[in-house]
Every structure is written in structure tokens, then in C-alpha cells.
Amino acid sequence: MTQYAEVIVDVPTMQTNTPYTYVIPAEFQEMLQPGMRVVVPFGNGGRKVQGVVWQLIDQVEDATVTLKAIDTVMDPAPVLDAELMQLADWLAKTTYAFTITCLQTMLPNALKANYEKWVTPTASLPEETRQVLFGQQDRLLWDDDVAPAVVKQLMRLAKQQQVTVSYAVQNKGHVKTVTMVKPALTPAELQAARASLRKGALKQEQLLTYLIDHSKPVQQTVLEKQLGLSASTIKTGEANGWLSRSQAEVYRDPFQSAVTTTKALQLNPDQQTAVDAINQATDDQQSTPFLLQGVTGSGKTEVYLQTIANTLAQGKQALMLVPEISLTPQIVGRVRGRFGRQVAVLHSGLSAGERFDEWRRISRGEARVVVGARSAVFAPIKNLGVIIVDEEHEASYKQEDNPRYHARDVALWRGRYHHCPVVLGSATPSLESRARAQKQRYQRLLLPTRANQQALPEVSVVDMTEELKHHKESNFSTALMTALKDRLERGEQSLLMLNRRGFSSFVMCRDCGFVLTCPNCDISLTLHMDTKTMKCHYCGHEEPIPHRCPNCKSRHIRYYGTGTQKVEAELHELLPEARVIRMDVDTTRRKGAHERLLKQFGAHQADILLGTQMIAKGLDFPDVTLVGVLNADTALGLPDFRASERTFQLLTQVSGRAGRAKKAGEVVIQTYNPDHYAIQLAKRQDYEQFFVREMHLRHRGNYPPYYFAVKLTVSDETESVAATAIHQIVQQLQTTLSPNAIMLGPTPGAIARINKRYYYQLVIKYKQEPQLQTALFKLLSQAQRKSRSGLQIAIDNNPMSFM
């Protein structure tokens, strides 16, 4: 019989990042299982914390410690199965996060603990004090709202045992229930009851008539509405023994709007080949990763849907990840249209309760297809048959705080666990994935043509330096203006994309397009207004801000950046008759605003949709025949090794928005670097050439995917503390790292000070460093001790950017 449980407690620190052993009280011995949440005493103050049962054991190794017992068990069944527990362990190790943090990431927020601290008076507390502190209440909630003076007093009283402090761990995961009503008597008996009613008891007569005719349980509120009864009539019915009431569990239904069902579409030969290969893997339980590389509009979604259909036919479940930004009603509608109520959708717009309900539907196997953004990769699916990662190159799959996981990596892990295929789909795969396909680690599936036979849009590149010579400064070139006017006349729609403005500025010459770059790194320098210098974030190089362009001696050198508002204003001036919808963080902040704007545009209530990258992904508007990119360079100017890749991907993706239906599309890209390979190859929509080119550069610069990378960031309120700490880290690591490892930095963070904290960072590039993981964990433990003074350290394994 198992007597002990190892529990991971909800105390996210390095020192407590290990299982603690507890005695299992007799009443829980039979039912307790790993993956259940428990409440355990922790520490000597009678504090209670939540924990997750990690393992059951028969014997304890170290008999010297006296063990405490589990307080309560919070779940009747495990909330995390063996797979997810194992996954949490792997995640913790690979992302340098605490195990408890990983476990919590996998659970819906509703299952996170709610801690409360209560104070109760004891007999020795003088009556006056009791009156002042407690009034009519017999206990007092001790939270952050308690005044400091009262806190002091309470602490003193606790020491004198005039009050006692108790801790409560609350379960937030509330199951919504409704009251059901059903007859408790036979129809004959009910008829007898109806016959003996006093005259004029109309409501009761109605109720009895209903009960005679309907033997099935019905929701009380539905019954009330249907018959126009009040709750008291039903209560009377219950009191008379006619009916019985019970509680039934229901799911909160966020948006079960009607969907039009769709049938499987006819596949073209390439799509068919892809579907066959993936289905074969599902059927043979092969955990092959596939890279589904298909040009924009090539019908990747249909491939996904048909492999999901096959998975369901095999009696298995499917998981489909999409970037949060493209988790639109459009895509959700397509999946729901095919698989109906079997689909669960996990997105950020759900309330905690709704999310909890979707999670339970999945866990119970009632939802067999799961669609969701990043965190949906942890959906509690027991029997996976296929995992799809759409737009696998999207940076939003990487979580930016702990645990810093990449959903694509988690998907691959789960694929291996379930022996099921993982499909990574993209028109512009990440270099990492494309390179793995090259090395036969992934099987590559190609969709080289558009599903509607439509040609890829014609792309033209406009050199903005030339434009500026001809007329005054404008965000719009003549070519783009002409194209826009043309669409207006024809009643067709246009998309205008303004590249995200880098959060650190760079300096560029308006005359010749020259961007100041670092002499050592081939990377543009970043403007630091605080120190009035140009800095390189890779090697720390620093130089003064130029007033003349070093290349053409022009004085038109300035920092770069255009806001959507400014562009909108100019658009109104140039094309007063055009109806414009602006989409950026300002106009989409409110919940649902994003969908509303897209809907408006889809309904042709505007001619031009102006926005940031959020308009680049996955939108499908048949009347859009023109796509304009106002400033293709912004991302290129960022001092990051992925700058070219991001630019290429973005331009290709946004170009794909044009000409999706019958009409041909046109794309105009405005740039100050018309000859840059990322722009030229995006113009030709030549991913393969870009891949070759970029891989060559990555190879030369020792960047991923040729090298692994890990980024360390330290921060402190005092700059010198952070600086000293990072230098100590460098010294310490240098003793463990091999000579092949390359250190970049330490350098100040891209934003040297955020929230009054100073940031310093260090990037390590390496091929093989068996000691590194241990060294980094050691570093974390050491840092924990110093964290009292405010020093923080973060480790980002395989960072998306070095900035």
C-alpha cells in the first residue's frame, strides 16, 4: 500500500523546486493519484499551499525528517495525466523554469489556487479589542487591504495567542450547474393529483399537465419560460411530491453561433499526396514530423481538415495550433463547419470559466478536435492522432515569460509521445524547420500552386529614395497612389500594411537609404537617446550619432518610423473619398474590436484596410486585389539575426492576401533598400532561394540553425549591480564552456531601463556544451540567494531574437 506522496508545492523558487514527501491520510489512501491537486501544510507557520501529487511511494529514503500529512485532496480525479506530468518535467529542464510553473501553465487558470488568510479571536482576546477588530464578524480576512497599523497589531496579538491565524486554499474551478426537473410519479398518479386540485389552481394544473406528457428531465428555467410559471409553483410541485429536482452540470457556451456545415473539397494532386502521407503516418502511428510547405492560397487548411477527418475516423483526437492573431472567426468557422460540436476552441477571449469548460470537454474526450493558440498545445488530449502547427514560423508560438517554451517544440514532443504525425505548415517556414527538412529530419510536402489556379500576384518594388527626389516627403509613392485610385474606381478593395515600428529606433539616410551598421557585426546600430550614441547590441560597439550621412554626406539622416495615424491622415488628404478602416493596437484594444473591423471590411463597408502586421496573416477577402506595403524596411533595420527572415516572411505573407478569388492581385512594396535580397526575393516569391541565401549568411555568422543559442538577462534597480552580476556570470561560465562556444556581450538590454530596472544581457552561441545546462541551473540557484536584494535573472533557451 502506498503511504507517501511526493508533492510539487506551489512555491515558485529554486530551493523548493523539488518534490516534498507527505504522509497520505487513511481516507485518501485508496483514491489519491499522481496529477491530483492537494492542499498541504508547508513551513512552520501553519501555512497551507496547493501542490500537485508527483508520485506515490511506499518508502521514504531519509527517515530523519518527520513528515507532515496531506490536508485535503482538491480533485476527485487527476487534472494532469502521466503524459503532461512528464512533459512538465521536460519543459522545466529545457526552459530553466520551475516545475510548478510548468504544471500551472498546463492547467486552466480556474484551477490555480486562491490563497486566503483568516484571523479568528481566541478566548483571551479582550472584549473591547475584539469589538474594534471584528465587530459582528467572527473572523477577519487578512489580505493586502488591511491597514499597516492593523497588520502590526494582528502580528502582536498572534504572538500572544489572542488571535489565531488560519490559511485557506480555495478552488476556483467552479462547475456551472442548472436545476433539472422531472416527474416523480407515474402519469396515472399525476392525473389523479390533477383531478384533486382545487378549482382555479391554473398554474398547478398546467404544471401537472406538462409532467403527465413529459417524462424526461427538463431544465427548470426552460420549463418556467415555456409555461409562464414561477419558481414557487415548481417548489410547490416538489413539496407535493409530483416532481423531483436535481442539479446537472452544464458547460458555459461562449459562442455557439450557427455554423454552415461544409463538405470536404476536391483536392488537387499535391494536396492529395500530402493528405495521403500524413494519413499514412496517423494510421501507422508514426511520429514523423512533416513540413507542409505551400504557397499562400495553396489550400493548406483543406489538407489539415482532411487529415483531421481521418484522425477522427481512426477514433483519435486532433490538435490544431494557429497563431493567436489568425484565430479569427473565419478559421474557427471552417473547422466548426466540418466537425461541428466536436470542436473545442481555446483562445484568449474566453473567460476563465469558459476556458475551464472547454478544457473539461477536451479532458473527457467530448471535444475531439482542439483549435487554439500557443497554450492550447497543452490541451489534455488522451489519444492524439495528428498535431497541426499552422504558420509554424510565427514568433508568437514562443512564450515570452516563464516557462519560455516554443509551442512547436512542445507539439513535436507530444507527437513523439503519442506516436502521431506533427504537421508544420507554412508558406515561409522558419529556417530551423526548413533546415531540418533538408537533413531529412522532417518529411517535406510541397504545395507549389494556388488551389484556385490563380497566379501569384504581381509584385513591384518601389524605390522610395527615388520617389523622394521627385516630390515632397510622402508615405505614398506615385505607383501606389495610382494603384489605389484604380481600385477605388473599380470598387475593389486594398490592404495597406505599415510595418511594425521597431521598439528601438535606427538611423537611416532619406537620400540614399544608408543605415548605420556595426563594423564588427554586419548589423544596424541602435539609437540610444539616453546616452546619445549609436550602439550595437551584439558586441557592444558604440559611436556618436551622425549628423551627416557617412555615405552620401546628406543632412537628411534621421530616425525612422511612421505611425498608422499619420498615414491615415495623409490618406484622407490624398484620397478624400476613400473609406478607410485603421487597425492597430489602438483601435483593436477593446475585446471583439478586431473581429468587428474585419467584418466591416469583409462586408465592403470600406475600401482600404490600413494596419500593422495583424492584417498580414490568414485573412481571406475575395475583393482585395491590391496590397501595399508602406515601409518594408522597418524590420530590416532591427539589429537582429532574424531581421531578414522576418521581413521576407512578412512581405510574402502579406502579398499572399491579394487576388485570393477570381480577380488577379497586385502588390506594391515601398522600400529604401530595393536591392536587399529579402525584398528582391519576396518580390519573386522565391522562398527556396531565400532559404539558400539566408542559410549561407547564418552559416557565416555562426547563427541558428547552425548554432544553438541561449540568452541570459539580469536586471536590477541599480545599474552597477546588474552590470557586476552579468560580468560575474560571464567569468563563471567561461570556466565551464568549451572554447568553441561564442559569447556575445555582455551588453545593455535593447531597452536599457524598463520600469526603473536596468537590464544587461548575454547571448551564448554553441554547438555542443554538455555542461551548460547544469551550469545554468547552478547559476539560477545562486541568483536566488541574491534575489532578496532585487537582482533578477532570466534564461531564454533558443530565443527568438538576440535583442
Next chain:
DNA sequence: AGCACGCCGACT
């Protein structure tokens, strides 16, 4: 994290 224990300054 949060609590207890333990060592130094301004008060009854």
C-alpha cells in the same frame, strides 16, 4: 513566497 529566528537602534 512567507514565515521564524536572530541581531542592532530609539523608545517606555
Next chain:
DNA sequence: GTCGGCGTGCTC
């Protein structure tokens, strides 16, 4: 002389 400030160490 004590009360109470916050600097370490531990939590099955």
C-alpha cells in the same frame, strides 16, 4: 533595559 526594524535560512 525592551520593542521592533529587516537581514538569512528553511520549508516534507
